[in-house]
Structures are given as C-alpha cells and as structure tokens.
Amino acid sequence: MSLKNIPIVYKILIIVGLLSSILIYVGYTGYHSAVTLGAAGQDIDDADGQALRAARMNQTLIALNRSQYRMGMDASQESMATVEKSVAENRALFERSLNDLRSGADPQEQEMLRTVAEGYGALVGNLEATMAKARTQGGVAPTVDQMAVIASVKEGRVLVDQLQQRVRALADHYDQAGTDMARRGQVMADDAKRIMLIGTIAGTLVGVALGMGIGHVGVARPIGAMVDCLQRLAAGDVGFTVFGLGRKDELGAVAETMQVFKSNILRNREMEAAAKEQEQHAAAEKKKAMDELADLFDAKVAGVVKAVSSAAEQLSSTATAMSSIAEETNRQATTVAAAADQTTANVQTVSSAAEQLSSSIGEISQRVGHSSEVSSSAVERARLANEMVRGLASNAERIGRVIELISNIASQTNLLALNATIEAARAGEAGRGFAVVAGEVKTLATQTAKATDEIVAQIAEVQASTRQAVGAIEGIGAVIDELSQISSAIASAVEEQSAATQEIARNVDQAAHGTQDVSRSIAGVTVASAEAGQAASQVLAAASGLGRSSDILRTEVGSFISRVRAA
Structure with missing residues (x-):
C-alpha cells in the first residue's frame, strides 16, 4: 500500500507503533x-555448594x-566405642x-563419582577389617594382633590418600565449573x-529515519506541493x-476541491x-473588403512597376558584371605579362644552370672512373695481403710441428738422464761424475x-692472430669489391644524368621563345579589356537611372495601397 492512500493520522500512528x-x-x-x-x-551457587561438599568429604x-x-594406638573398649561412634557419623556424612x-551430576561427574564410590568402598572394607582386628586385640600392649591392626591402618592410609586425590579432583572440577559459569x-x-x-x-x-521519511x-x-498549486x-x-x-488521504480531498x-x-x-x-470576426470582415479593393489596384499597377524594376535591376547587374569582368581581365592580363617576363628571366637562368650542371656531371664522371680504378687496385692489394697472411699461418703451423718434435726429444733426453742417474747411483763412487753430468743433462x-x-x-697466439687477420682482410676485400660495384653504378647514373641535362637545356630554350610570344599576346588583351570596361560603365549609368525611377513609382503605389487598406 502506498503512503498517499494512508490517512495522516495513521501515518503518525505507524511512527509511534x-x-x-x-x-x-x-x-x-x-x-x-x-x-x-x-x-x-543459581548454577554458580550450585557449583560452589558442590565444591564445598567435596571439600567436606575430604x-x-x-x-x-x-x-x-x-x-591402632588404643583398642580398649572405651576407646573403641568412641571410635566406632565417630566412624559411623563420618561415614553417614560422607x-x-x-x-x-x-543427584544433579552430568555424565562426566557421574564417572568421577563412581571412582570415588569405588575408593570409598575399599576404604570402608579396610575400616571394618581394622575395627574387627582391634576388637580381637582388646588392649594397648603391642601384641601380634595389634601389629596386624597397625598394618591394616597403614593400608587404610594409602586408601585414604588415593580417595582424597579423587575427591580433590572432583572438587577442582566443581570449582572450575563455577569459574566457567561465572565467565559465561x-x-x-x-x-x-x-x-x-x-x-x-x-x-x-x-x-528517526522512518519518521522523517514518512513525515517528509x-x-x-x-x-508543499499543494501549497505551490494553490499559489x-x-x-x-x-x-x-x-x-x-x-x-x-485528506490531501486527496483538498486536491479534488482545487480541481x-x-x-x-x-x-x-x-x-x-x-x-x-x-468582435474580431466583425473587424475582419470590414478589413477583408478594403483588402480586396487594394488587391485589385495592386494587381493592375504593381505588376507594371515590378516588371520595369526587374528589368532595370537585371540591366544593372549585367553592366556591373561586365565592368567587373573587364577590370578582372585587365588585372589578370597585367599579372600574366609580369609572370611571362619573370618566366623568361627564369628560363634563361635555368638554361645557364643546365650548362653548369652538364659541366659538373662530366667532371664527376671522370672522378668516378678514377675511383673505380683505385678500388680495383685496392682489391688486388687486399688479395696479395690475404695470401701473405695465409702463408704466415702455414709457416706458423710448420714451426709448431718442429717445436713439438723438439719437445719430444727433450722428454726422451730427460728420460735418458734419469736412467743414467739411476745407473750412476748403482755404480757408487765410480759413477759419481757420470751422475753429475746426467743431472746437468736432465x-x-x-x-x-x-x-x-x-x-x-x-x-x-700467432696462429689465432693470423686467422683473425685473414678474416679481416677478406672482409676488407669484400667491402672494396662492393665499393667498386657502387662506383660503376655511379658512373652509369652520371652518364644518364648528362644526357638528361642536355635534353633539359634544349627544352628550356624552346620555353624562352614561347614566353616571348605570350608577352606580345597579353598586350593586345589589355587594350581590349580597357575598351570593354568603358562600355560597361555607360550601360551601368543608364540602368541606375531606370532603377531610381521604378523605385519612386513603387513607393508612391505602395503608399496609396496602404492608405486604402488602413481606411
């Protein structure tokens, strides 16, 4: 349900509710x-009470x-009567x-109480056995029976200690339970x-949000919207x-009244x-009659005036166009004449430049030919250097083989010197001098x-360097070969450029003759355009006079028609 369909009092009740x-x-x-x-x-009090009971059980x-x-110390009748009474009271209390x-134990507590009950049963059995032995002994002298009582008492002490540990664990459990309950x-x-x-x-x-929302x-x-509508x-x-x-709601009733x-x-x-x-219809009928009268006069007179005015305007436009065309023709002819003169000068300059270019190209061709010869010579020298370096590498390899042979001889000599030293050592004093010589040889x-x-x-190292030198010289030879090929290509291009330059010079000479003919023709065009401009000025003056006369006639006719329509 929308808020606009709920009465205001109910909206307030919604907020209150x-x-x-x-x-x-x-x-x-x-x-x-x-x-x-x-x-x-209450649970905490119960846990405290249970912990207190466990402490009292101890x-x-x-x-x-x-x-x-x-x-064990006194088994007389008076003492035994007091002991039996105390035992009965304490057993009942426990x-x-x-x-x-x-009565209110959970499964874990029931298990702990079961172990306590088992220990208590063992203690009760020990107590009854001790009491029976004490009754039999019936005195205070350390007889054989009294020694049995004391042994039973010691056994009971062990049972009490065990049972106290179980009861103490039970008390700690109840105390911890109380602490946990307090924490919870x-x-x-x-x-x-x-x-x-x-x-x-x-x-x-x-x-507050709902109240503000409903209220607003x-x-x-x-x-506020209703007040705005009323205003x-x-x-x-x-x-x-x-x-x-x-x-x-109530605002709906107000809206109906406002409607x-x-x-x-x-x-x-x-x-x-x-x-x-x-009222406007009556005035319109009157005005319609006057407008019809004015339209009739306008149809008969205004058409003639309009035709004259149109002819004058067309004649004036034509004369103006002729005058503009004549002026533009004169201006363009002057510009073309100046451009033709400049073109003639430029063509002559280009002709001179073409001759200089042809001379420069010839010189370049000679230098390119010389460069090609130098490149060929460099290629040949690089080839000779490459062969020399390869020979050096071959000699280095042969030297290496000789050195290897010398090394083998030195190894054999060393072995012989060692054998001689061994033989001299065997000969003793007689071979001492031979041993010295063998040592020097070794x-x-x-x-x-x-x-x-x-x-x-x-x-x-020399062999490695020679291999590098061979590679470098071969690379230099390849570069020089490439330079030689480039020089040949440049020579061919220079020859083609020389032929093209000669053709340019011939065409430039023909263009110079053509620009001179254009200059002579432009002079005639300038004279003809000046005469056409004078004729156009005369036509424009006549058209302007006719236009002014037609404007005066149109103004008078319009004034008359306006007075008729306003009547």
Whole structure:
C-alpha cells in the first residue's frame, strides 16, 4: 500500500507503533538477559555448594583416617566405642554428601563419582577389617594382633590418600565449573548490554529515519506541493496538473476541491475568448473588403512597376558584371605579362644552370672512373695481403710441428738422464761424475721442455692472430669489391644524368621563345579589356537611372495601397 492512500493520522500512528516495537524489543532483551543471568547465578551457587561438599568429604576422610590411627594406638573398649561412634557419623556424612552430588551430576561427574564410590568402598572394607582386628586385640600392649591392626591402618592410609586425590579432583572440577559459569555469565551480561545498546541506537536511528521519511514523503512534501498549486492558481496560472488527485488521504480531498476551482477558471476564460472572437470576426470582415479593393489596384499597377524594376535591376547587374569582368581581365592580363617576363628571366637562368650542371656531371664522371680504378687496385692489394697472411699461418703451423718434435726429444733426453742417474747411483763412487753430468743433462732437458711449451703458446697466439687477420682482410676485400660495384653504378647514373641535362637545356630554350610570344599576346588583351570596361560603365549609368525611377513609382503605389487598406 502506498503512503498517499494512508490517512495522516495513521501515518503518525505507524511512527509511534514502530518506536513502541523498538522499546518492547529492548525491554524483552533486558528481561531475558536478567532471567538468563539469574539462572547462571543459581548454577554458580550450585557449583560452589558442590565444591564445598567435596571439600567436606575430604575432611571426613581425614577424620576416618584419624579414627583408624586411634584404633591402632588404643583398642580398649572405651576407646573403641568412641571410635566406632565417630566412624559411623563420618561415614553417614560422607555418604550423604556423595548422594547429594550424584543427584544433579552430568555424565562426566557421574564417572568421577563412581571412582570415588569405588575408593570409598575399599576404604570402608579396610575400616571394618581394622575395627574387627582391634576388637580381637582388646588392649594397648603391642601384641601380634595389634601389629596386624597397625598394618591394616597403614593400608587404610594409602586408601585414604588415593580417595582424597579423587575427591580433590572432583572438587577442582566443581570449582572450575563455577569459574566457567561465572565467565559465561559475564559474557552473557556483556552481550545483553551490547544488544540493548545497539538495539536502542539502531531503533532510535530507524525510528528517526522512518519518521522523517514518512513525515517528509507522506506529509510535508505533499502539503508543499499543494501549497505551490494553490499559489499558481491564485496567480491565474492554470497550465499545470493539480497535485494529489487520486489520493485516499485528506490531501486527496483538498486536491479534488482545487480541481473544481481550476475547472471554473478555465470555463470563464473560454466564455471571454468566445466574445472576443466575435468582435474580431466583425473587424475582419470590414478589413477583408478594403483588402480586396487594394488587391485589385495592386494587381493592375504593381505588376507594371515590378516588371520595369526587374528589368532595370537585371540591366544593372549585367553592366556591373561586365565592368567587373573587364577590370578582372585587365588585372589578370597585367599579372600574366609580369609572370611571362619573370618566366623568361627564369628560363634563361635555368638554361645557364643546365650548362653548369652538364659541366659538373662530366667532371664527376671522370672522378668516378678514377675511383673505380683505385678500388680495383685496392682489391688486388687486399688479395696479395690475404695470401701473405695465409702463408704466415702455414709457416706458423710448420714451426709448431718442429717445436713439438723438439719437445719430444727433450722428454726422451730427460728420460735418458734419469736412467743414467739411476745407473750412476748403482755404480757408487765410480759413477759419481757420470751422475753429475746426467743431472746437468736432465736440467737442460727440463729447461728445453719449458722453452718449447712457451714457444708453443706463442705460436698458438700467432696462429689465432693470423686467422683473425685473414678474416679481416677478406672482409676488407669484400667491402672494396662492393665499393667498386657502387662506383660503376655511379658512373652509369652520371652518364644518364648528362644526357638528361642536355635534353633539359634544349627544352628550356624552346620555353624562352614561347614566353616571348605570350608577352606580345597579353598586350593586345589589355587594350581590349580597357575598351570593354568603358562600355560597361555607360550601360551601368543608364540602368541606375531606370532603377531610381521604378523605385519612386513603387513607393508612391505602395503608399496609396496602404492608405486604402488602413481606411
């Protein structure tokens, strides 16, 4: 449903209802949080009570263990009566606490209580056995039976310690559960405060936004539009559509009333327009009769005047065109004469330049021929240098083979010197001098081997350099060959250019003769155009006089017709 179909009072109630709903939601959130926190508090109290019961169960176990020690120390009838009474009270207290804890325990707690009950059953069995042994002993002297009681008491102490650990774990569980519940309660309280705060702020913002929206869109803006329509209607403006027609609220009724006022104004204006139209019709009939009379006179006289005026205008236009053409012809003839003179001078300049170009091309042809000869000589010299470098590379390879042979000889000499040294060592004093000579020979062989290695390295570098030189010289030869080919092509092009230059010189000479003929013809055209301009000026003067006379006649006829139509 649209807002325009809702009464204003209902629109206000919508805003109030929305704000009330927000307040109810915030109140319910607070109440629910309070109930939840109350339940959490009760759970915390229960957990604290259960932890307290577990602590008291530990105290009860301590009391039972003390009773056992008392039986071991004093098994008299008076002491046993007191011990039995204490044991019965503490057992009842422990069992009541155990049953209370079982009533509201969860599965995990039930398992823990089961282990406590098992330990308690073992302790009760030990207590009853100790009490039976103490009754049998019945004294305070350390007899054999009393030693059995003390052993039973020690066994009970172990059972009590184990049971205390289980009960302590149960107490810690209840204490931790209370702590967790308190923490969850704090989280719930924080969530409740956050929800209430956010709900309050969001509800306020939504309520204000919706209130402003409904108030502006559903009430204020429609009323403003209605006021604007009323002001335009009061000013006599009816060229608008009344705002609010078709609405189902109070503003719709106001719009219907305004539409009635607008219809009445339109009806009055239609009646005034009809009366004014009748007056205009009578005046139009009178004017129509006078216009017919004026049109009859205008048809008979104005046609003649128009024909004369048209002829005068056409004659004037023709004379003006002839005068302009004559002037333009004279101006163009003068320009052409000047251009012809300039062309003659330019043709002569071009002829001189063509002769100079022909001479320069001949000189270029001679130099290109010389350049071709130099390129051929350079190609031949590069070929000789290439052959020389290749011979150098071949010699370097042969030297390398000789050096390799020397190196092999040095290696064999070194081996022989080594064998001689070994033989001299075997000969003893007799071979000492021979050993010295063999050592010198070995040293010389070693030096020879080193020298041959260095020579081999140098020869390898020389061979690499010669290979590079061969490649470079071959590249230079290729470049020189290409330069020779380019020089030949340039020579051919220069010969063709020389022939073309001679043809240009011949054509330029013919153009010089043609420009002289044009100059003589232009002089005759200039004289003829001057005579045509004088004749056109005379025709223009006559046409201007005829045009002025026709204008005077048209003015007088127009004035007469205007007076007739205005009557």
